[in-house]
Amino acid sequence: MVHPENDKQYKGLIVNEGVKNLPQVNPYATFRRQKRELSVDEYVNGILRGDITLLGQAVTLIESSLAKDQEIAQKVIERCLPYSGNSVRLGITGVPGAGKSTFIEALGTMLCHQGKRLAVLAIDPSSERSKGSILGDKTRMNELSTEANAFIRPSPSAGSLGGVARKTRETIVLCEAAGFDTIMVETVGVGQSETAAHSMVDFFLLLQVTGTGDELQGIKRGIMEMADGIAINKCDGSNIERAQAAKVSFKNALALFPPPESGWQPYAETCSSIDKTGVLKVWKMVEDYIHFTKENGYFDHRRTQQAKYWMYETINSALLNGFYQNQTMELLISQMEQDVLNNKISSFIAAHKLLETYARLSH
Amino acid sequence: MVHPENDKQYKGLIVNEGVKNLPQVNPYATFRRQKRELSVDEYVNGILRGDITLLGQAVTLIESSLAKDQEIAQKVIERCLPYSGNSVRLGITGVPGAGKSTFIEALGTMLCHQGKRLAVLAIDPSSERSKGSILGDKTRMNELSTEANAFIRPSPSAGSLGGVARKTRETIVLCEAAGFDTIMVETVGVGQSETAAHSMVDFFLLLQVTGTGDELQGIKRGIMEMADGIAINKCDGSNIERAQAAKVSFKNALALFPPPESGWQPYAETCSSIDKTGVLKVWKMVEDYIHFTKENGYFDHRRTQQAKYWMYETINSALLNGFYQNQTMELLISQMEQDVLNNKISSFIAAHKLLETYARLSH
Numbered sequence: 131m132v133h134p135e136n137d138k139q140y141k142g143l144i145v146n147e148g149v150k151n152l153p154q155v156n157p158y159a160t161f162r163r164q165k166r167e168l169s170v171d172e173y174v175n176g177i178l179r180g181d182i183t184l185l186g187q188a189v190t191l192i193e194s195s196l197a198k199d200q201e202i203a204q205k206v207i208e209r210c211l212p213y214s215g216n217s218v219r220l221g222i223t224g225v226p227g228a229g230k231s232t233f234i235e236a237l238g239t240m241l242c243h244q245g246k247r248l249a250v251l252a253i254d255p256s257s258e259r260s261k262g263s264i265l266g267d268k269t270r271m272n273e274l275s276t277e278a279n280a281f282i283r284p285s286p287s288a289g290s291l292g293g294v295a296r297k298t299r300e301t302i303v304l305c306e307a308a309g310f311d312t313i314m315v316e317t318v319g320v321g322q323s324e325t326a327a328h329s330m331v332d333f334f335l336l337l338q339v340t341g342t343g344d345e346l347q348g349i350k351r352g353i354m355e356m357a358d359g360i361a362i363n364k365c366d367g368s369n370i371e372r373a374q375a376a377k378v379s380f381k382n383a384l385a386l387f388p389p390p391e392s393g394w395q396p397y398a399e400t401c402s403s404i405d406k407t408g409v410l411k412v413w414k415m416v417e418d419y420i421h422f423t424k425e426n427g428y429f430d431h432r433r434t435q436q437a438k439y440w441m442y443e444t445i446n447s448a449l450l451n452g453f454y455q456n457q458t459m460e461l462l463i464s465q466m467e468q469d470v471l472n473n474k475i476s477s478f479i480a481a482h483k484l485l486e487t488y489a490r491l492s493h
Numbered sequence: 494m495v496h497p498e499n500d501k502q503y504k505g506l507i508v509n510e511g512v513k514n515l516p517q518v519n520p521y522a523t524f525r526r527q528k529r530e531l532s533v534d535e536y537v538n539g540i541l542r543g544d545i546t547l548l549g550q551a552v553t554l555i556e557s558s559l560a561k562d563q564e565i566a567q568k569v570i571e572r573c574l575p576y577s578g579n580s581v582r583l584g585i586t587g588v589p590g591a592g593k594s595t596f597i598e599a600l601g602t603m604l605c606h607q608g609k610r611l612a613v614l615a616i617d618p619s620s621e622r623s624k625g626s627i628l629g630d631k632t633r634m635n636e637l638s639t640e641a642n643a644f645i646r647p648s649p650s651a652g653s654l655g656g657v658a659r660k661t662r663e664t665i666v667l668c669e670a671a672g673f674d675t676i677m678v679e680t681v682g683v684g685q686s687e688t689a690a691h692s693m694v695d696f697f698l699l700l701q702v703t704g705t706g707d708e709l710q711g712i713k714r715g716i717m718e719m720a721d722g723i724a725i726n727k728c729d730g731s732n733i734e735r736a737q738a739a740k741v742s743f744k745n746a747l748a749l750f751p752p753p754e755s756g757w758q759p760y761a762e763t764c765s766s767i768d769k770t771g772v773l774k775v776w777k778m779v780e781d782y783i784h785f786t787k788e789n790g791y792f793d794h795r796r797t798q799q800a801k802y803w804m805y806e807t808i809n810s811a812l813l814n815g816f817y818q819n820q821t822m823e824l825l826i827s828q829m830e831q832d833v834l835n836n837k838i839s840s841f842i843a844a845h846k847l848l849e850t851y852a853r854l855s856h
Contacts, residue, residue: 204839204841204842207839207842208838208839208842211836211837211838211839212836214836215836296841299840299841300839300841303839352715352718354718354749354750354751355715355717355718379745379749380749382742382745382746383745383746383749386717386742386743386746387717388717434834437833437834437840438830438833438834438840439840440840440841440844441829441830441833441840441841441843441844442844444840444841444844444845445816445844445847445848446813448844448845448848449812449813449815449816449848450809450812450813452812453808453812466804467801467804470800470801470804471797471800471801473574473575473577473578474574475571475574476567476570476571476574476663476666477662477800477801477802477803477804477807478567478659478662478663478803478804478807479567479570479571480804481803481804481805481807481808481811482807482811484808485808485811485812492855493856
């Protein structure tokens with residue numbers, strides 16, 4: 131196996147955002163100056179030849195809230211779109227403590243050594259608030275971050291879930307255009323983020339742990355039915371028997387679910403990210419799924435549905451935000467909500483009164 | 494046990510919509526004439542004294558699409574709201590063939606004989622299109638429909654799911670104000686209707702059958718996680734063993750789900766609506782749940798959340814419908830969707846272009 135760092139195909143690639151080698155004195159100013167010099171053509175050509183420095187800078191444009199940056203970013207994305215799509219997109223979710231980072235590091239390193247080019251992204255709208263959020267601390271992926279074949283990008287921290295999800299999805303386009311054939315999207319399985327992640331990946335993996343006695347605590351109801359497969363992590367040491375028993379339980383439980391649209395029967399595998407056992411069995415599950423769904427046409431169908439989903443989701447968010455983020459409305463909404471809760475007015479009349487006010491404000 | 498038909502407390506109640514005793518010559522004209530004579534006060538007073546003829550006529554106003562009728566209906570609802578809420582609201586879902594009607598008839602008749610006053614409603618936006626839809630054919634509930642304590646109302650057939658759901662929820666308010674202490678909302682478990690039903694009931698029951706070999710076919714993924722309990726119907730004849738085995742399987746599967754917010758652990762019961770066995774065990778499950786959630790405060794919490802949900806759901810639908818039902822937009826949307834699917838434009842840019850056009854049209 132050729133180690134990618136020694137493979138001249140990847141020579142010159144700089145890992146991560148590409149800013150780490152810039153002078154540390156006011157890196158922002160330096161970065162801005164450098165960015166301003168680049169045209170859409172330069173970004174696109176750089177990305178298409180796999181230049182990870184330029185890829186990282188283009189992703190920074192995607193994440194920027196400046197209109198000027200967004201304009202360039204959207205042009206770059208549009209130009210990259212025809213070169214996107216040629217990858218396996220794997221979503222990974224699980225409660226904090228399930229070992230997502232260690233799992234991604236273990237699996238990711240193995241895949242890089244197989245010659246795969248891996249981009250690791252995240253959706254975590256809380257990452258600005260909570261320190262130690264997913265991928266926020268890249269030192270947690272020490273080994274993987276030294277792989278020349280790996281591009282690790284923490285969750286964009288700005289804004290709403292919708293905004294964060296959009297940025298991650300657009301980043302996938304650029305990564306694929308840059309030649310990454312494997313995309314992992316990490317998310318925490320406790321909020322709405324996993325729905326967003328699920329809507330941009332081909333395979334949605336739920337990472338579980340046993341041995342805590344309440345292994346399902348914290349996982350939102352509904353996530354198990356989203357999963358295309360389950361990996362029972364931390365199957366090591368004194369935990370092996372419990373993990374193997376859990377595998378059987380999950381198998382039986384999953385068989386009781388209505389069959390998913392893909393026709394694929396989800397199942398569970400055990401693995402240990404620390405002992406590095408079973409991790410490739412989990413990957414085999416993903417590959418089998420991809421093969422299976424490409425055969426039966428579901429793979430393309432799901433991607434098509436996802437593209438539509440994001441168009442409509444974006445429209446819907448914008449329409450609703452116009453109403454809910456209107457400052458005059460905010461106060462009225464909370465007053466009306468109180469009246470509904472006190473049975474003074476029906477939910478429907480309350481809604482229509484608010485809509486009438488909004489219509490008057492808009493015209 | 495006093496049969497409610499012989500109990501003078503219920504004397505004078507006319508079952509169902511109250512129009513069945515009207516002359517059959519142009520019943521619509523007759524009905525319109527009679528309705529026009531009534532004031533909001535007359536409706537409200539009639540409902541509050543339990544007059545089922547007037548209740549049925551008020552529900553017809555709720556279902557009417559005439560602005561004039563809606564105006565009266567909304568005033569009646571507002572006046573009835575303070576008298577609503579004092580009932581057990583049970584949602585019942587299951588695929589066609591699960592035996593929902595027979596189950597409701599069996600359980601409903603038993604409850605009426607216990608002196609309960611039962612309203613049976615439905616949410617089925619397809620009822621206009623498909624003949625033989627749920628509750629559409631009331632002859633299917635022959636026995637129950639002769640109970641003086643039962644008010645059976647088919648799904649309003651007009652319009653969207655949102656419209657149908659609104660009408661059903663408003664009908665619940667009137668039924669409760671009229672003294673009905675048990676509300677059943679029937680829905681088919683194959684579309685979006687069950688989310689609507691789930692959002693207006695205290696207990697959501699999933700009716701399952703075994704013995705077909707593919708008992709879960711047709712049930713939408715996610716419904717099992719919505720259920721507060723499962724009734725395995727048709728546990729009779731040669732099917733008893735299979736049904737009992739299914740009860741164990743479901744118990745194990747449900748235990749693997751994350752615990753629901755209510756703190757209640759859903760489980761499965763077997764029953765036969767034909768042999769009338771186990772049906773009251775299912776009702777016992779509902780009663781235990783009500784007791785449990787009233788104790789821990791979840792009962793009131795859920796109703797509060799539901800009232801909020803319907804306010805916001807109504808607002809959201811109206812905002813989105815303005816966009817999607819705009820005739821100019823419809824064509825543009827489908828063109829843009831094609832461009833997205835052909836990778837000519839990103840989902841997000843497509844969305845923003847459509848939103849810009851819509852903003853221009855609206856001003």
